[in-house]
Amino acid sequence: MRAARLIRMALLIQLSPGLNGAALARELDVSERTVIxxxxxxQAAGIPVRSERGRAGGYHLAPGYRTRLTTLHPTEAETLFLSGLPTALQDLGLSDAADTARLKLTATLLPSVRAAAESSVRRFHLDAPAWFREPSTPELLPELARAVWSDRTIELTYARPGRDSAPPSTVSRAVEPYGLVLKAGVWYLVGRLPGGEAGRDKAWRTYRVDRVTALAPGTQEPFVRDAAFDLGTHWESHAAGFARALLRTTVTVRLTEQGLRRLPAVADEAGIEEALAGASGPDATGLVTLDLPTESQDVAFDQLSRLGADVEVLAPAGLRARFRERALALAALYEPQPENQR
Structure with missing residues (x-):
């Protein structure tokens, strides 16, 4: 802990010569006595830190004591400083390490390149979570991140959603954790089943981290990582198939023109294209009937309820009955009240 603070202090002094004890104490969240x-x-370790008095005083490093990374072009520095997602790093327990690494990098840059990097941070912010959704941090995410870093096989217990109204089922299996992906505020683990042939699609699995219910260490020795595996490429080629595989229930609905326009705002993107491709044309009243893939009846009820009277559920019968109960409850709630009860 102290070693990391000493490194941070040396870098702060190098980046901002003249910081006094009070300023360093605020930056490092320690007392001024600790700063001294x-x-x-x-100084005992050979770092030439000098303390100077006066208006231009404070702490300085001896002239010429710095290292510089002179090979970065300003445009490269701008891009590099955009590569971090603060909330994601915090979820993974890496925000302190990222701050120190960024400070180290900043300290090595030439002044012109440093200005370009700082400029990009002021102008751009990468916000991964979706609008209107409070991002959650799964409890086991930091532990999963440690397993990914150390290439350690894990025993994973996972709650798999059931079909239709069936309850979720729990499965356990050994997984080689290859990487973590943050998509629209949701974390996913990409892993390979031990013994699977490298490169074969059936050996790879993707799990929503918030559905991981238990985690235990597997083998003691690190697994041999497939050198040809690239997380970004794998995710790009498999994400669509994974998203579609989650849609295990089909709901038949009839939509108004406005409901059809609003459908992409409430339903899963992975199933909408398929539903529209098989939809019937508008009938004599202008209504469109389609089969919508969705994750479960519960999810469909939550999603389609937002469309109000612009959607009618035709099947399955159980889901239609739920909408009828909801409609009757709303009608009773909004029944006109007698004058003496208003």
Whole structure:
């Protein structure tokens, strides 16, 4: 802990010569007395930190004491400083390490390149979670991240959603964790089943991290990572198929023109294209009937309820009955009240 703080202090002094004890204490979240002791420790380790008095005083490094990464073009620096997602790093327990790494990199840049990097941070912010959704951090995410870093096989217990109104089923299996992906505020684990042939699609699995209910260490020795595996390429080629595989229930609905326009705002994107491709043309009243793939009847009820009277569920019968009960409850709630009860 102290070693990391000493490194951070040296980099702060290099980046901002003249910081006084109070400023360093605020940056490092320590007392000024601790700052003095840490400066003495840096000096004892051979770091030429000097303390100067006066208006232009504060802590400085000896002239020429710095390393510079001179091969970065300003455009490269701008791009590099956009590569971090602060909330994602925090979820993974890596925000402190990322801050220190960014500070180290900043300290090595030439002033012109440093200005380009700082400029990009002021102008662009990468916000992964979707609108109107509070991103959640699964409890087991940091532990999964450690397994990914160390290439350790894990025993995974996973709640798999059931078909229609069936309850979720729980499965357990050994998985080689290859990577974590953050998509629209949801974390996914990409892994391979031990013994699967590298490159064969059936050996790979994708899990929603918030459905991982238990985690245990597997083999003691690290697994041999497939050197040809690239997480970004794998996700791009398999994400659509994975999203479609989650849609295990089909609901038949009849939609108004407005309901059809609003459908992409409430339903799963992976199933909408398929549903529209097989939809019937508008009938004499202008209504369109289609079969919509969805994750479950519960999910369909939640999604389609947002369309109000612009959607009618035709099948399955159980889901239609739920909408009828909801409609009757709403009608009773909004029944006109007698004058003496208003």
């Amino acid at each position: 002791r840490d400066v003495q420790a840096l």
